[in-house]
Amino acid sequence: MTAAVHPREILIATIARLLEGTRHVAVGASSPIPAAGAMLRRALQEESGGAPLRLSILGSVEHNFFTNGSAELFDCAGQRRIDAFFLGGGQVDGQANINLVGAGDYPRSAPRWPGSFGSAYLYFVVPRVILFREEHTPRVFVDKVDFVSAPGVSSPHIHRPGGPAALLTGKALFSFDKARRGFALESLHPGQDLAGVKAATGFAFAHGEAPPATAAPGARVLALLRGRVLDELSETYPDFAAQMRSELAALDGVPALAS
Amino acid sequence: MQSDLRALARRIEPGMRIALPVDYAGVSMAMTGPMIRHGAGDLHLVCVPTGGLQVDQLVGAGLVRRVETSAVSLGEAGGAPCFNRAVGEGAIEVRDATCPAIHAGLMAAQKGIPYMPMRGVLETDLLAHRPDWRVADNPFAEGEDPIVLIPAIRPDIAIFHAPMADRAGNVWIGRRRELAAMAYASAATIVTVERIVDDNLLGNEMSAAGTLPALYVEQVALAPRGAWPYGLWGEYATDVGELRRYAAAARTPQGFGDYMAGFLKEAA
Incomplete structure (x- = not known):
């Protein structure tokens, strides 16, 4: 019998897997799940005696090396000193264009979202950008974004060492094929099926006939996640860590992987 | 203390370009009330590189013509209600940017080069x-x-909050170098601080390394807890509850007006 796993633990463990082989990962503001995934990757690499992973968690004091203000992240990224970063968006389309500005006709977008932050730069220069958006609905995953904060791919003459590597949602994991300019379904999270994910996605994507399930974390990974990672996370994201802990406590006695 | 802040606010003239820092770097929320009471409008706000509560309140108070920014939000408390409303109504011009573009523009100004x-x-x-x-x-x-x-982005005035200044007007900014970048690029910088110390901040290497010299600082005023409801690094945490109260209140212009009436009364 497998232990009960929280759906967000699947996301965190998947992010940790997507970060394999990185040396420096940066995580932007308001990103508790990516931060947890990066902390889990660091803990796993440390346990296995692998190369140390450096994390720069924006908003953290303990897990942040920057001393040159908010420009340093971008300077670092421009020199390939950052291997992976996370971006999201109010809209993401099938060519991995992201929109963080707003829906409808710009400039009077409705709704207006906060803005592009560093996406229009980091998406170009960070080699492994992981698109992360928990909400998986047709209003988020659209055929074409209303505003391109940052494009998924660039014309061949444009300096573009970075770009999207994967898209992780609350329902599934996709990879991105730069040549084909499209996503391919890698796996479905527990409780999801292909028809449901297709219905929730406003763009077409490549997929196999029977996509595999997203791997659930094993006991060793869960122990690290529920212990060390939540401890580390609570410095920057106390509310999120506390909520995870209380939901994990409530998992006892609940059927595994219920969604 | 409030008279000092009002004197600082009088430096602001209609139509000026004002640089304001990101919410975690040291926002002089203490200046927001005096700026609104002073009433100089038609402002062009430059968010370094994003904006939050202060920008939202200045927009809500009708003082802003244009916002140059990479984002405006209340962080954990959600979207910026007055900003979003003003964008939807076309009441302000947004110059949407991306964070490193704002830094690049300030850097050009710092170096006295065009771009x-x-x-x-x-x-x-x-x-x-x-x-x-x-x-x-x-x-x-x-x-x-x-x-x-x-x-190059050349603001007329940069405004921020920091833990301390000395009697000569040197300001300790620690590792928050974006505050220095704002000051280098701006024609004038005004700063509020938690406390004024007797020691010369340039007098020893440890504090000098994190100090913005008075050369760039036009005026300093005392404003304990002057970033509230934002936090100030090394000093106090953000009051997320207050940000949420504001976010809920400012969902309507009426609610914003009521909230600000209380806020301005406290600042009087």
């Missing part, structure tokens, strides 16, 4: 809506290599 090139940004709708940003060919490349040029 700074930067990577990225090509084939975005940001670039499409920024006629002041240009694309040039990298003259050093062998082949085609388009690169975006960001014009």
Whole structure:
């Protein structure tokens, strides 16, 4: 019998897997799940005696090396000193264009979202950008974004060492094929099926006939996640860590992987 | 203390370009009330590189013509209600940017040069809506290599909050170097601080390394807990509950007005 796993633990463990082989990962503001995934990757690499992973968690004091203000992240990224970063968006389309500005006709977008932050730069220069958006609905995953904060791919003459590597949602994991300019379904999270994910996605994507399930974390990974990672996370994201802990406590006695 | 802050606010003239820091770097929330009471409007706000509560309140108070920013939000408390409303109504002009473009523009001003090139940004709708940003060919490349040029951003006044200043007007900013970047680029900088110390901050190497020299600082005023409801690094945490109260209240213009009436009364 497998232990009960929280759906967000699947996301965190998947992010940790997507970060394999990185040396420096940066995580932007308001990103508790990516931060947890990066902390889990660091803990796993440390346990296995692998190369140390450096994390720069924006908003953290303990897990942040920057001393040159908010420009340093971008300077670092421009020199390939950052291997992976996370971006999201109010809209993401099938060519991995992201929109963080707003829906409808710009400039009077409705709704207006906060803005592009560093996406229009980091998406170009960070080699492994992981698109992360928990909400998986047709209003988020659209055929074409209303505003391109940052494009998924660039014309061949444009300096573009970075770009999207994967898209992780609350329902599934996709990879991105730069040549084909499209996503391919890698796996479905527990409780999801292909028809449901297709219905929730406003763009077409490549997929196999029977996509595999997203791997659930094993006991060793869960122990690290529920212990060390939540401890580390609570410095920057106390509310999120506390909520995870209380939901994990409530998992006892609940059927595994219920969604 | 409030009279000092009001004197600082009087430096602001209608139509000025005002640089304000990101919410975690040291926002002089203490200046927001005096700025609103002073009433100089038609402002062009430059968010370094994003904005939050202060920007939202200045927009809600009708003092803002244009916001140049990479984002405006209340962070954990959600979207910026007055800003979003003003954008929807077309009441303000937004110059949407991306964080490193703001840093590049300030850096150009700091160096006294007309522009700074930067990577990225090509084939975005940001670039499409920024006629002041240009694309040039990298003259050093062998082949085609388009690169975006960001014009210098020269604010009239930068305003921020810091833990301490000394009697000579040197301001300790620690590792929050964006505060220095704002000051270097701006014609004048006004600062509120938690406390004023007797020691010369440039007098020892440890504090000097994190000090913005008085050379760049026009005026300093005392404002304990002057970032509230934002936090100040090394001093106190953000009052997320207050941000949420504001976010809920400011969902309507009436609610914003009621909230600000209480806020301005406290600041009087």
